[in-house]
Amino acid sequence: QKEVEQNSGPLSVPEGAIASLNCTYSDRGSQSFFWYRQYSGKSPELIMFIYSNGDKEDGRFTAQLNKASQYVSLLIRDSQPSDSATYLCAPDSGGGADGLTFGKGTHLIIQP
Amino acid sequence: GAGVSQSPSNKVTEKGKDVELRCDPISGHTALYWYRQSLGQGLEFLIYFQGNSAPDKSGLPSDRFSAERTGGSVSTLTIQRTQQEDSAVYLCASSSYPKASAIPYEQYFGPGTRLTVT
Numbered sequence: 001q002k003e004v005e006q007n008s009g010p011l012s013v014p015e016g017a018i019a020s021l022n023c024t025y026s027d028r029g030s031q032s033f034f035w036y037r038q039y040s041g042k043s044p045e046l047i048m049f050i051y052s053n054g055d056k057e058d059g060r061f062t063a064q065l066n067k068a069s070q071y072v073s074l075l076i077r078d079s080q081p082s083d084s085a086t087y088l089c090a091p092d093s094g095g096g097a098d099g100l101t102f103g104k105g106t107h108l109i110i111q112p
Numbered sequence: 113g114a115g116v117s118q119s120p121s122n123k124v125t126e127k128g129k130d131v132e133l134r135c136d137p138i139s140g141h142t143a144l145y146w147y148r149q150s151l152g153q154g155l156e157f158l159i160y161f162q163g164n165s166a167p168d169k170s171g172l173p174s175d176r177f178s179a180e181r182t183g184g185s186v187s188t189l190t191i192q193r194t195q196q197e198d199s200a201v202y203l204c205a206s207s208s209y210p211k212a213s214a215i216p217y218e219q220y221f222g223p224g225t226r227l228t229v230t
Contacts, residue, residue, distance in 0.1 A: 032217075034218075043223055044155070046220075088154065088155065099147070100155075100157060101157065102147075102157075104153060104154035
């Protein structure tokens with residue numbers, strides 16, 4: 001049984017600060033990791049993808065992966081009110097045949 | 113281009129009735145996924161289609177759930193004898209599995225169908 005753990009929050013961060021979102025997973029076979037953002041009442045959209053240990057940066061977003069610790073995180077720099085959403089972590093074992101096992105998501109609130 | 117479309121956007125049905133939910137994937141996407149999202153819960157994977165291949169149905173929550181994909185494109189998810197616990201948002205996603213996408217297996221989600229069983 002694949003498990004993905006995320007702190008459900010809400011995580012409240014002041015505007016302009018760094019938001020740190022964490023995710024742990026149980027399946028050591030996971031090779032790549034997705035971060036999806038879901039605004040209230042909307043469908044998820046992919047914002048980051050990482051498959052190598054270390055950091056991957058894309059604009060204000062940085063994904064960090066540590067396969068030995070089975071831990072992946074998402075950092076959002078210079079947080080904006082528009083970043084307020086639920087962030088879903090999904091490890092991928094490769095192949096897509098199992099679909100994605102999502103965590104329950106972290107609800108992030110950026111306070112103006 | 114057009115994204116994943118789903119219909120209906122909202123469906124209210126009485127307990128015990130059957131419902132059909134439709135998904136039209138992005139043109140050219142060979143993989144199609146169904147997920148369910150209950151209130152306050154994460155996304156629960158239900159079933160996956162790759163082209164015209166027979167799907168793995170082991171993720172479906174009960175034998176009241178079935179899904180088909182005709183011609184490798186449009187898919188329908190059918191729930192028979194609906195129960196109140198079936199109330200959720202049903203999301204469909206598609207991807208250009210396995211090599212065409214710049215990001216392997218990136219799934220594009222549709223707007224979902226909100227199902228309410230009364």
